[in-house]
Amino acid sequence: MMPLAIRLSSKDRLAKSLRIWHLSEQKHILGALIYKPTYSPFLGQIWMSTCRSWIYRKNNGAYDLVLESKSDCNSDHLGPRDVLVAIRAVSLNYRDRIAWRNLAGRNVDGRVPASDGSGEVLAVGAEVSQWKPGDRVAGCFFPRWQSGRFDLAHHQYDLGGILDGMLREQAVLHEDALVRIPSHLDPIQASTLPCAALTAWNALVVRGRLTAGESVLVLGTGGVSIFALQIARAFGCKVFITSSDDTKLLRAREIGASDGVNYKTHPQWSEQIWGMTESHGVDHVVEVGGPGTLEQSMRCVAASGQIALIGVLTGFGPPTTSLFPLLARNVQLDGIYVGPRDEFVRMNRFLEHHAIEPIIDRVFSFDDAPAAFAHLESGQHFGKVVISVS
Numbered sequence: 001m002m003p004l005a006i007r008l009s010s011k012d013r014l015a016k017s018l019r020i021w022h023l024s025e026q027k028h029i030l031g032a033l034i035y036k037p038t039y040s041p042f043l044g045q046i047w048m049s050t051c052r053s054w055i056y057r058k059n060n061g062a063y064d065l066v067l068e069s070k071s072d073c074n075s076d077h078l079g080p081r082d083v084l085v086a087i088r089a090v091s092l093n094y095r096d097r098i099a100w101r102n103l104a105g106r107n108v109d110g111r112v113p114a115s116d117g118s119g120e121v122l123a124v125g126a127e128v129s130q131w132k133p134g135d136r137v138a139g140c141f142f143p144r145w146q147s148g149r150f151d152l153a154h155h156q157y158d159l160g161g162i163l164d165g166m167l168r169e170q171a172v173l174h175e176d177a178l179v180r181i182p183s184h185l186d187p188i189q190a191s192t193l194p195c196a197a198l199t200a201w202n203a204l205v206v207r208g209r210l211t212a213g214e215s216v217l218v219l220g221t222g223g224v225s226i227f228a229l230q231i232a233r234a235f236g237c238k239v240f241i242t243s244s245d246d247t248k249l250l251r252a253r254e255i256g257a258s259d260g261v262n263y264k265t266h267p268q269w270s271e272q273i274w275g276m277t278e279s280h281g282v283d284h285v286v287e288v289g290g291p292g293t294l295e296q297s298m299r300c301v302a303a304s305g306q307i308a309l310i311g312v313l314t315g316f317g318p319p320t321t322s323l324f325p326l327l328a329r330n331v332q333l334d335g336i337y338v339g340p341r342d343e344f345v346r347m348n349r350f351l352e353h354h355a356i357e358p359i360i361d362r363v364f365s366f367d368d369a370p371a372a373f374a375h376l377e378s379g380q381h382f383g384k385v386v387i388s389v390s
């Protein structure tokens, strides 16, 4: 719940607040005062004197998650193209575990975690043309990657890394850093899209030029892999999957996987996948494992297939094997880092058209955010772990 203060702004602040609203919104103020105070962008602006954020705080080699309240966090200072968003839900990615446990040596002290959030527009700056209060939006992982080729400079502007992330009650984002959420999804579901879904989309559809009738291998049953499974099925592709858990393999079959293999009980799982494809191999591998799984991914990719190199579940070290099979099989190796905003928009249209709903393992309350991180770390989840914010 948003904390509602009993305090009104001073006359000056009120006048300043009013100036940043579009005139068309000001006419709703009276109605909002009478009927739905918590939905009112105006009341959001002047009655909320504090809002809460989770923050990473350095503790020995890693980080604690600390809940902080900030007064006057809901900005009186919206820039002309800024948008004030009430965050409704945040989803976690393995990347948040990497930051929390300091697995990549990145300094995130004092930073708000999590790239992925969805919410509702509360207020817009004077020159904002794309959004109005009440619009349902999600943030972009790379707020400045709008389209086209990736630029290394985008690494300086990632949410939940260099920039504050979404695990807070309100956020101010540039209008170009938002997309409309698909109409068939609620904010909990939509919070799962910015990183995991867009990464799967970019890997398979954009870079992999996925075609109906092809085959796809996804590793494990986490966020990226399950989205890849759903997208590939909607394209009319055959999907194979690996997991450490037979029950999860059964669940994967229920949502469309053709077959799967337990990589714990079958350490040479590529042999099983090769057999399942009648020695053709898979046309696409969604490679979320990294150095410890690449060797077997290369063994089960088809000639002229694609390996989308996405993840680091087995660490950041060098590959443990020769890369020669990539040449020998004429394989396309694509390094993938999430995706641009225009593809996020295109993906959302696709999800809407196919009525694809994200698979959500569990939803935690905002106050219970550390338990959500612990659940992600446990690896028990299937699909996405979400935190409901307000």
Ligand SMILES: NC(=O)c1ccc[n+]([C@@H]2O[C@H](COP(=O)([O-])OP(=O)(O)OC[C@H]3O[C@@H](n4cnc5c(N)ncnc54)[C@H](OP(=O)(O)O)[C@@H]3O)[C@@H](O)[C@H]2O)c1
Pocket (backbone or CB within 6 Å): 092, 093, 094, 095, 195, 196, 199, 219, 220, 221, 222, 223, 224, 225, 242, 243, 244, 245, 248, 263, 288, 289, 292, 293, 309, 310, 311, 312, 313, 314, 336, 337, 338, 339, 376, 379, 380, 381, 383
């Ligand atoms: N490059 C990018 O843009 C990008 C974007 C998103 C994620 N990623 C990376 O992709 C990876 C997955 O991210 P995520 O958020 O989807 O993770 P996640 O939701 O936390 O899923 C992790 C799951 O992966 C499976 N797994 C763990 N170790 C494995 C192994 N050695 N071999 C095969 N599967 C294994 C497990 O599934 P089972 O329980 O079924 O075994 C585990 O539950 C991470 O390394 C993350 O950093 C990269």
